[in-house]
Amino acid sequence: MNLRDTLSQHFRLNETQKKGLTKLGLNTIQDLLYYFPARYSDSSDLKLIQDLHNGDIATIYVKVSGLKIKKSFRTKIPMAEAVAKDESGSIKITWFNQAFIAKILKEGQHVSLTGKISENKNGQLTMNNPEVDKNSYASSEVHHTLFSKHEIIEEEIRFPIYRETRGVTSKWIFHAIQKILSTGILEGVQDHIPEDIIKKYKLPTLQTALVWIHIPKRIKDAEASRKRFAFEEVFFIQLSKAQEKKNNGSKDSYQISITQKQVNAFVERLGFSLTKAQERAVSAILADIAKPHPMSRLLEGDVGSGKTAIAASIANAVVTNRPFDKEKGKPQNFGNLQVAMMAPTEILATQHFESFVKLFKGTPIQIGLLTGTGAKKFPAKVGSDPWTNISKAQLLKWVKNGEVSILIGTHALIYKSVSFKDLALAIVDEQHRFGTKQRGKLSQKENFAPHFLSMTATPIPRTLALTIYGDLDLTLLDELPPGRKRVITELVAPDARDKTYDFIKKEMLEGRQLYVICPRINEPDPDKENVLQMKSVQAESKRLKKEIFPDKKIDVLHSKMTPKEKEKTMERFAKHEIDILVATSVVEVGVNVPNATMIIIEGAERFGLAQLHQLRGRVVRSSHQAHCFVFTDTNSAKSLERLKALQTAKNGFELSELDLQLRGSGDLAGVKQWGVTDLGMEAIKNIKMVEAARTEAQNIIEKNLLKNYTVLQKEFEARDRKIHFE
Ligand code: ADP
Ligand code: MG
Secondary structure: OOOOOEHHHOOOOOHHHHHHHHHOOOOEHHHHHOOOOOEEOOOOOEOOHHHOOOOOEEEEEEEEEEEEEEEOOOOOOEEEEEEEEEOOEEEEEEEEOOOOHHHHOOOOOEEEEEEEEEEOOOOOEEEEEEEEEOOOHHHHHHHHHHHHOHHHHHOOOOOEEOOOEOOEOHHHHHHHHHHHHHOOHHHHOOOOOOHHHHHHOOOOOHHHHHHHHHOOOOHHHHHHHHHHHHHHHHHHHHHHHHHHHHHHHOOEOOOOOOOHHHHHHHHHHOOOOOOHHHHHHHHHHHHHHOOOOOOEEEEEEOOOOOHHHHHHHHHHHHHOOOOEEOOOOEEOOOOOOEEEEEOOOHHHHHHHHHHHHHHOOOOOOOEEEEOOOOEEEEOOOOOOOOOEEEOHHHHHHHHHOOOOOEEEEOHHHHOOOOOOOOEEEEEEEOOOOOOHHHHHHHHOOOOEOOEEEEEEOOOOOHHHHHHHOOOOEEEEEOOOOOOOOOOEEEEEOHHHHHHHHHHHHHHHHOOOEEEEEOOOOOOOOHHHHHHHHHHHHHHHHHHHHHHHOOOOOEEEEOOOOOHHHHHHHHHHHHOOOOOEEEEOHHHHOOOOOOOEEEEEEOOHHHOOHHHHHHHHHHHOOOOOOOEEEEEOOOOOHHHHHHHHHHHHOOOHHHHHHHHHHHOOHHHOOOHHHHOOOHHHHHHHOOHHHHHHHHHHHHHHHHOOOHHHOHHHHHHHHHHHHHHHHO
């Protein structure tokens, strides 16, 4: 048996199994060895129904039946009900305001439920709003035998539980891995992490860790190997980012000297002065662009913290600078440097263009907008509008000859047809995956690259930022401009809903608009998740129309819609052709509808705090007082405590740190797009581990030591290739 052998060479597989394995991305022996348990059975909170007591938090392995959707008697809130049975008894389960659960589950399905036990008026025990895990049941056989043998529990033997799919059970994976390991396949395996690092951080070696992670004798061993693989993942990301940083940093760039005064003069024109945080950001940027190599900086700040204002004032300073004449050793006395600014969607690009037009009014600076559908230019030669529609060809000509000095747009900016005369600075907004390749397309020249400023309002913990943005220097805008009205955030219990709806109706009479966000649905299959979300959005919009807001124009927004449809709907909402927009969390994508001053978030306990904060960010842009209504049915004190942080935390970063500590990485917005696995995310919780991985990786790259570690170098190249082919 060889690591590169396919599984079908050594296991007899039927068609369903083959499909399932492919779906899990498991083709070779090595793939399977690197398929780590999602968790280990934990006997401490696992209970039989007959042993449950009021107040327990427990996990039960059950068969569900009697699924139905009801409306609660008083508040008319839809809820799902079921009966759960194991061999010892049965218990009633209720999910308040999560009627969709009844649709996710099937009659007779085996699941594990984790939640709090309470007693109703008749003295019956119930479990309310439990977490449902459809995947862990398969090992219940293991659990129950385990459970009845107390002496085994005391020895802390735990069984690995693997993520399953149709045709491939956790048990099958467990046995297959045991078979593979018993062949002695690990004997020839060389560790790719350098020995000095293994020793320094007391990590198990690759051989040991591969055994321990699948067949731990003690839970401590499993933890040590998980730590090793988590470290390993972050270490490889850090290596790759350090390499990128080195490559970018060795290129040439325009050396631009701008004084803080020049920047301030522009800001004064806008009628305000920079916050302390903005000042820090500006001076970091000015120091960067004065160097002969490209800046690589990330500006992270909540919506409204003044990122666009910084971008505009830096852009202004850059484009009023002359290109440098290398032969004469001083700036030319003609021409000007150029700035490109890229946004993820057409609406956002257009919004940036519009803000820039306002900020640059009265200056001679020419600004272009280039999107998939057309082109615009500011200032207009004739007419009363500040800008005119022009042909793309015309705009591209003016960009190429340098007349248009600021070009704003979507991905259209990195098409081959776009070329700049003297592009000195590229600003990129909310593009988490704008990597080296895209940067290369912007610069269009060998060994030369424009300065690069990335901006994001996505609040993520510092450890995660240091990892996924390891190639960038970080600046945090942790302060809002003064005098900003805070969004009034209220936690609304089920019996206070009517009062809230009444309040909203009054505000709507004043002409305000409302977002309603439906609960997050956790479903491993993203496609299914989207379908369920769509259904729940449609159901809620119908309910609101029928029962609460019969005379309002209500429409929906969800991920099953095409980008075009979403943009259309957002436009109609922005024009107030829609009063209430019922949506999934897709509205996160930062569109600005100033008249929408209210947001309801249903099932708020199902969201991460940072995500709730981002959703709330949809209503901060108004001059009217904004309101965020956090609807929750949870009676868990812990959940309520967590949600209260929305009222006290200073900013999104604080909330993202709380998310990570309280509930783990699954609660961080956009986790999937960052390409860090769940295991890698375990490292993200641990600042020491992230710093260690970062220090070691930087040391190796900066001192050019990679060639001394042949096993590491080979593995690094293989992984990097895989990342870049994705
Ligand atoms: P972001 O891009 O981070 O969401 P913006 O730059 O668009 O934030 O700023 C939000 C609003 O605050 C804009 O109307 C902007 O003009 C204003 N603003 C930005 N910086 C300041 C400041 N230092 N003082 C007062 N208002 C500011
Ligand atoms: Mg902005």
